[in-house]
Amino acid sequence: MSDSIDRKASPIIRFEQVNKSFGHLHVLRDLDLEVAPGEKVCLIGPSGSGKTTILRVLMTLEKPNSGVVWVDGETLWHKEVKGRLVHADEKHLRRMRNKIGMVFQQFNLFPHMKVLRNVTEAPIHVLGMDRAAAEERALQLLDMVGLSDKVDNYPAQLSGGQQQRVAIARALAMQPKVMLFDEITAALDPELVGEVLNVLRKLAHETDMTMLIVTHEMRFAREVADRVLFFEQGQIVEAATPDVLFTNPTNPRTRLFLRAVLPQDKSDG
Amino acid sequence: MTVDWKFAWSILPELLSGLLVTLKASLVGFAIAAVLGLVFALARRSRSKWVSAPVGGLVEFVRSTPLLVQLFFFFYVLPQYGLRFPAFLVGTFALGLHYSTYTSEVYRAGIDAIAKEQWEASTALNFSMTRTWVGVILPQAIPPMLPALGNYLIGMFKESAQLAAITVVELLQTGKIIGSHTFRYLEPITLVGILFFALSYLSALALRQLEVRIERQHR
Numbered sequence: 001m002s003d004s005i006d007r008k009a010s011p012i013i014r015f016e017q018v019n020k021s022f023g024h025l026h027v028l029r030d031l032d033l034e035v036a037p038g039e040k041v042c043l044i045g046p047s048g049s050g051k052t053t054i055l056r057v058l059m060t061l062e063k064p065n066s067g068v069v070w071v072d073g074e075t076l077w078h079k080e081v082k083g084r085l086v087h088a089d090e091k092h093l094r095r096m097r098n099k100i101g102m103v104f105q106q107f108n109l110f111p112h113m114k115v116l117r118n119v120t121e122a123p124i125h126v127l128g129m130d131r132a133a134a135e136e137r138a139l140q141l142l143d144m145v146g147l148s149d150k151v152d153n154y155p156a157q158l159s160g161g162q163q164q165r166v167a168i169a170r171a172l173a174m175q176p177k178v179m180l181f182d183e184i185t186a187a188l189d190p191e192l193v194g195e196v197l198n199v200l201r202k203l204a205h206e207t208d209m210t211m212l213i214v215t216h217e218m219r220f221a222r223e224v225a226d227r228v229l230f231f232e233q234g235q236i237v238e239a240a241t242p243d244v245l246f247t248n249p250t251n252p253r254t255r256l257f258l259r260a261v262l263p264q265d266k267s268d269g
Numbered sequence: 270m271t272v273d274w275k276f277a278w279s280i281l282p283e284l285l286s287g288l289l290v291t292l293k294a295s296l297v298g299f300a301i302a303a304v305l306g307l308v309f310a311l312a313r314r315s316r317s318k319w320v321s322a323p324v325g326g327l328v329e330f331v332r333s334t335p336l337l338v339q340l341f342f343f344f345y346v347l348p349q350y351g352l353r354f355p356a357f358l359v360g361t362f363a364l365g366l367h368y369s370t371y372t373s374e375v376y377r378a379g380i381d382a383i384a385k386e387q388w389e390a391s392t393a394l395n396f397s398m399t400r401t402w403v404g405v406i407l408p409q410a411i412p413p414m415l416p417a418l419g420n421y422l423i424g425m426f427k428e429s430a431q432l433a434a435i436t437v438v439e440l441l442q443t444g445k446i447i448g449s450h451t452f453r454y455l456e457p458i459t460l461v462g463i464l465f466f467a468l469s470y471l472s473a474l475a476l477r478q479l480e481v482r483i484e485r486q487h488r
Contacts, residue, residue, distance in 0.1 A: 059393050090398075097395040108390035112408050121404060122394035174394060 010073060012037040012178060012210050013058065018067030020053055020234075027053045028064065029234040037177075038208040042221035042242075045231030046257065051214040055180040058212070059102045060093050072099050072177060098126070101176035105183045107163040109155040109170070115142065116151040119170045127174065134173070141169040145199050161192030165199055172203075179203075181213040193217070200224070218262055222246050230254045270455055277456040280447050284457065287443025288464055294361045294439060295426040301365025302425065303418065306372030310380065311402075313373070332370035337431050339363045344435040360432035368425050375417045379410040412483050419476040423469050430465070440464060 013035040020028040027050040035041055043051040056062040057069060060076065068085065069076040078085040079092045088096075109118050119138035123129040129137075142148055145165035155163050164184055171179060181200065185193040197220050204211060204224040215221055221228055222242040230238045230245065230253075238251040246262075249255050312324040331339070343359045383406050391401040433442035444457035451457075 059389075061389055061392060094395060094397070097392070100393075102393040104386065104390065104393075106386055108386040110387070110390070110405055110409075122396065125400050125404065126395045126397075171393070 011035055011070070012039075012072050013212075014070040015054070016068045016070070018057065018064045018069060020050075020057060020062060020064045027234050028057070031067070031235065033229075033236065035210060035212065038210055040204045040211045040224055040226050041213065042225035042228045043212065043214045043231055044216070044218065044221060044228060044257075045237075049231045050234040051231050052182050055102065055182050055212060055214060058100055058178070058180055060097060060100075071096060098174070099177045100180065101171035101174050101178070102180040102182065103164070103167050103171050103184050105186050107155070107160070107167045107187075109163055109167055111155050113154075114151065115147065115153050115155065115158070115166050118155065118166055119173050122170070123173050138169070138173055141172050142166070144202070145169050146195070159192060160188045161195045164188065164196045168196075168199055168203075176209070178210045178212070181211065181215070183214050183216065185215070185217060216261070218246070218258075230257065232257070272459075273453070273456060276451075276453060277460060280457055281460065283447060284440065284443055284460055284464065287438060287440040287461075288468075290357070290438060290443075291426070291429050291440040292468075294357065294364060294429045294432055294437065295422065297361045298364035298368065298425050298429065299422045301362060302368035302372045302421065305365060305369035307376050309369060309373035310376035313377065314380070328370045328373055331367060336363065336367045336428060337434060339367055340431060340435050356432075356435050356437045360429075360435055360437045364425055364429055364432070368421055368428075371421055372418060375414050375421070376410070379414040380406060382413070383410050412486070415483060416476060416480045419472070419479065423472050423476070426472070427465060427469060 011034040013033070015031045015033040018028050018031040019026070027048075031050075031054070033054070043054065045051055053062060057064050058071065058076070063077060068078060074096065075085060075088070076093075076096050077088055079088045080086075110121070113121065116135065116138055119141060120131065120134040123134040123137065124131060139148065139151065142151055145168055147162060147165055147169070150158060150162060150166075155166065158166065168184075184200070185196050188196065197217065200213070201220075201224055203209065213221070213225070225242045227239060228242050228245045229236050230249070230251070232253055238245060238249055238254045240249070245254065246258065249258060309324055309328050313321050313328070315321045315324075340360060340363050343354075343363050344356060347353070347359075387405055387409065388401065391405050396404065429439060430441040432439050433445065436442070438446070440461055444461040447457040448454040
């Protein structure tokens, strides 16, 4: 994991003094953040702390009020015209979106399409792949998430865990450089969480995709993350490797949060 | 006055050819209403006020004036400005335009019913706006709209009788012409009513079947 990350390389994601408010609610405050290519970053913190908003800004679902976001060496929400940054147009946003994929808490599959078409639709219509190639790749991905036997089902015929695995395959089919996972197990019944985390674990260990994972699964974060960010009130309170952050956090607010969410038995590794 | 069954039987073929005109007018009118209604609904959602506001105004205006007035306007007023079209064409277009203001509301409600997460998933997969509409939003929005659209089709079928007022020889006008030639109105006008009833009722039954099927699919 960690050894594959080249921290000297220019970051694939960079937030510079990014602010985002919803009405009076200031969800991102002067946020600075850098993520190295291939890095697996877990974002933890109380609900409403702005973790999800970071992902939504990256997916171009929320426009920041100020600041600059860089993805893969280019500004995401701006484009350069004669050396000055101006607001990006749809054309620029569409080009940038090809670098980024996202999996949502509520799966958001297309209910009127069978599983296979959910996965092939974007490669065919956005990347211009021919149907046979797109289907071949979709079948590989569905096999990887353990759903080869469900290709002809509609999403409504699947369990939540299966739907989420289809959603992961659907996002992977676009071959993004950066994948965003927004509390992808939070809407699942407890017994289905494991199958989704297993897929995520496999991705984290076997691919060099950059992954940003918002999660409440602390044990999972500890296991897969190169770096864990503790988020509170729109700011990064503490950023460290999982070993440091979970066993020896320096910030008292981190300690308070971890004490609330982790099992009391500290010896439990 | 008693019913002359033989007379009634003898005028039936003529009435049926009038019914054919009525059916043509309602079906072509409905096709116009279905397409134009969607165009209006999409235009009203436009981010540009220069598009959404005028279209919104037009829709409200057309919806709030009687169809008969619109028919007279297109048929009697426009020719004074050199715009002269056959009565059937004018009537069918006016009918379609009038009902497009209702169907546009059906589309609007149906489109609004699609969860915003479907739009977000489309953005995340980098679909173009067109692809999002054609591939994701409309295929989900339209099936639940079909019963409401079907009701408007039946409504248009009945309202198309107003085309008689601009000399379109549809079902009602046919009955009226027969009456004025034979001085018997009982049979032709009653038959006109029965034919309207029979088709409306059968369509309503078919529509209910469709509704049940759609409901079963969207359980």
